[in-house]
Amino acid sequence: MKKQEPGMTLIVKTITRLTVGLILLFGIYIVSHGHISPGGGFAGGVIIALSFIHIMLAFGKEAAFKRINQKVASFFESLGAIMFITIAILGMVSGYFFLNFGMKGEPFELFSAGTMPLLNIAIAFKVGSGLFMIVVILVLLKISKKGEE
Amino acid sequence: MTHHLLPLFIIIPLSASFVNSLLGKRIKGFSDIISSIATLSLAVVSVYSVFLIKDSGMIVYRVGGWAPPVGISMVMDGLTSFMLVTVNVVAFLISIYSINYMEKYTEKWNFYCLFLLMIAGMNGVIISGDMFNLYVFLEIAAISSYALVAFGTEHEELEAAFKYAVMGTLASSFILLGIVFLYSFTSTLNMADMSMEIARKGTSCIVLLAGVLFLVGFGLKSALVPFHAWLPDAHPSAPAPISAMLSGVLIKSLGIYAILRIFFNVLGASPKILSVMMVMGVLSMMVGVILAVGQWDLKRLLAYHSISQVGYVILGIGLGTPLGILGGLFHLFNHSVFKSLLFLNSGAVEYAAGTRDLEKMGGLREKMGVTANTSLIASMSISGIPPFNGFWSKMIIIAACVQAGHFAFASWAVIGSILTLASFMKVQRYAFLGELKSTLNKIKEVPFFMKLSMIVLAVICVASGLLLLPDVFKVFLGPARDAVLTGGEYAKNVFRVLR
Amino acid sequence: MTVYFLCLILFCIGLYCIFRKRNLIKIIIGIAIIEYAVNLFFVLVGYKMNGRVPIYSPDQTILDMVDPLPQALVLTAIVIGLAVIALLVALAMRVYEKYGTFDITKIRRLKG
Numbered sequence: 001m002k003k004q005e006p007g008m009t010l011i012v013k014t015i016t017r018l019t020v021g022l023i024l025l026f027g028i029y030i031v032s033h034g035h036i037s038p039g040g041g042f043a044g045g046v047i048i049a050l051s052f053i054h055i056m057l058a059f060g061k062e063a064a065f066k067r068i069n070q071k072v073a074s075f076f077e078s079l080g081a082i083m084f085i086t087i088a089i090l091g092m093v094s095g096y097f098f099l100n101f102g103m104k105g106e107p108f109e110l111f112s113a114g115t116m117p118l119l120n121i122a123i124a125f126k127v128g129s130g131l132f133m134i135v136v137i138l139v140l141l142k143i144s145k146k147g148e149e
Numbered sequence: 150m151t152h153h154l155l156p157l158f159i160i161i162p163l164s165a166s167f168v169n170s171l172l173g174k175r176i177k178g179f180s181d182i183i184s185s186i187a188t189l190s191l192a193v194v195s196v197y198s199v200f201l202i203k204d205s206g207m208i209v210y211r212v213g214g215w216a217p218p219v220g221i222s223m224v225m226d227g228l229t230s231f232m233l234v235t236v237n238v239v240a241f242l243i244s245i246y247s248i249n250y251m252e253k254y255t256e257k258w259n260f261y262c263l264f265l266l267m268i269a270g271m272n273g274v275i276i277s278g279d280m281f282n283l284y285v286f287l288e289i290a291a292i293s294s295y296a297l298v299a300f301g302t303e304h305e306e307l308e309a310a311f312k313y314a315v316m317g318t319l320a321s322s323f324i325l326l327g328i329v330f331l332y333s334f335t336s337t338l339n340m341a342d343m344s345m346e347i348a349r350k351g352t353s354c355i356v357l358l359a360g361v362l363f364l365v366g367f368g369l370k371s372a373l374v375p376f377h378a379w380l381p382d383a384h385p386s387a388p389a390p391i392s393a394m395l396s397g398v399l400i401k402s403l404g405i406y407a408i409l410r411i412f413f414n415v416l417g418a419s420p421k422i423l424s425v426m427m428v429m430g431v432l433s434m435m436v437g438v439i440l441a442v443g444q445w446d447l448k449r450l451l452a453y454h455s456i457s458q459v460g461y462v463i464l465g466i467g468l469g470t471p472l473g474i475l476g477g478l479f480h481l482f483n484h485s486v487f488k489s490l491l492f493l494n495s496g497a498v499e500y501a502a503g504t505r506d507l508e509k510m511g512g513l514r515e516k517m518g519v520t521a522n523t524s525l526i527a528s529m530s531i532s533g534i535p536p537f538n539g540f541w542s543k544m545i546i547i548a549a550c551v552q553a554g555h556f557a558f559a560s561w562a563v564i565g566s567i568l569t570l571a572s573f574m575k576v577q578r579y580a581f582l583g584e585l586k587s588t589l590n591k592i593k594e595v596p597f598f599m600k601l602s603m604i605v606l607a608v609i610c611v612a613s614g615l616l617l618l619p620d621v622f623k624v625f626l627g628p629a630r631d632a633v634l635t636g637g638e639y640a641k642n643v644f645r646v647l648r
Numbered sequence: 649m650t651v652y653f654l655c656l657i658l659f660c661i662g663l664y665c666i667f668r669k670r671n672l673i674k675i676i677i678g679i680a681i682i683e684y685a686v687n688l689f690f691v692l693v694g695y696k697m698n699g700r701v702p703i704y705s706p707d708q709t710i711l712d713m714v715d716p717l718p719q720a721l722v723l724t725a726i727v728i729g730l731a732v733i734a735l736l737v738a739l740a741m742r743v744y745e746k747y748g749t750f751d752i753t754k755i756r757r758l759k760g
Binding site: 281285288292295296299302303304305307308309310311314315318319322325326329332333338382386 | 659675683686690717728735736746747755757758
């Protein structure tokens, strides 16, 4: 009986090695261009999380944990949330809650629209690490079947 | 500083929850301190806001500097400050109680994260001036409560949490569908703008359909009678501070406050919907009390009584007369106070004696003096015995029924009150009076913070009758009743303050 | 008009799943179908005949665009739906661990 090695077949592993970096880069592109083209924090965050989940599905969970382990993911989740509410409170200092301070350049440029790119990045941290942690927890829960007592 | 008062109700619990999720696991005892500080500051700010409203009447805050109807706004009037005081003061006392109680569960920092998120959601629902913002905060509070009900992860808690989550999500989908219909009719989402558009265009089928959808959705959130089936399973299975929070504040803030705001201020209260609400109120009263008398599990009995008392509130509100609305609002405040006290008492009994079954208890009065006395005060309040606060609010509701000519409803209310008294006499006799069973010889009184919060709640129970004195009434209950009564004036006031 | 009726039929299919199916996972799928139906209906409410996509770029004028507000709100509603379904699936897995079955007629400890 062949030893069961973790992960999927050779074809899936090869394709994953080639494409997972591109998926991560594409997710970062969607997050950073959130104020110019459709997408934004949530959609980009989901794609970033999917790149890590892709590694976990193709290679097994130890390989995924070598790249980003659970403590780091939990830290990024809280960091994203704290960044979001700090930017919102800072708006209160110069006017209203959530005010869009910061330099507003020309429309359709990358460095424009005040605080919106920073908020997009904060949401991407939170959503990406949150979704990754949800799938990790659902995988790690060991089902020990106990009948009715 | 008063300029920036309104967002504080959301900022404080949200940032406390996020900081807690970062540092709560590493530093021991950190989550207790930060949660107590956050809820204490919320309670102080909410009491301060009552005095702020006295002079100006209404405060409107534009989030991000965008003026409505383009932007999202937060509105504070008399009803808002009334609900905020109810929610935040009770939340502070429950947060102190859970410093000692939650030692029995693991992962206390998890509990405080979810608890603070639930408070942030409830505050957001109350101060929101925009329909979709109300939906988002409603979902935040509801999802946190689904997770909190399943906190102990025993058999029954998980089953009850699953049932509660499925029914709650269905209700939220109905609410979203109602918001969609209203958006397609009025093409705006701001509450003040929407009420002016509906007053201009007249009542059509779509408004009636949206009204029915809202009644179903928010009725399920506040456990009115055809939609009450989740409550007797969910409230007993939660840990005791969460039962007190759910039964005392969540069903009121998410359910009854939203019904008040939407039906009286936005849609315009039509007599058909008010009479449906009255019938549902009377049904809730009777079904709740009759099913409660036969229960032997202490927390399940209290959960059925929640259904019955919410029926009183909806009966008072459905009357539509000034006295009826005053009675309903006052009973809402009283019920938050004494029902939380009753659930905290049952938690103290469970902490000390380890059981919730009435047949296994007996004679706890000798060993647990504070718990027994506060439980006696709360039982007399809920049954409507003078001079405690339940008596005043029930008398106002019954007097309003008689004044409006609905003698049948008034007699049902009196019968419900008598049955409530009967079931609480059962609780007192089985749990606190009688012989101390030999298995319970070693129990002692509960620790300090639990005693403190129970005593403070009992003091509020006794002193709430003073809220009807004319000077205090003009500040606290009067603006709340006026904000509900003058339905269409809400929109005009918002735009007047903005200009 | 027929599109709105089809959304309503999708909503009723989801309701049927919640009421009549006995497996926990099928109930969760019913909730997901209801959420898709409500979100789809919301986006379709904002449609304008012969409208264009509401994306602003340097060479487009703001004429004849469909309503962008429901699209932004549906984004939020989809996120909320995702959170609810994740919580329900985690609860269902824990229930399976304790009770040993997914059948709701056998998970009936709370009665009365």
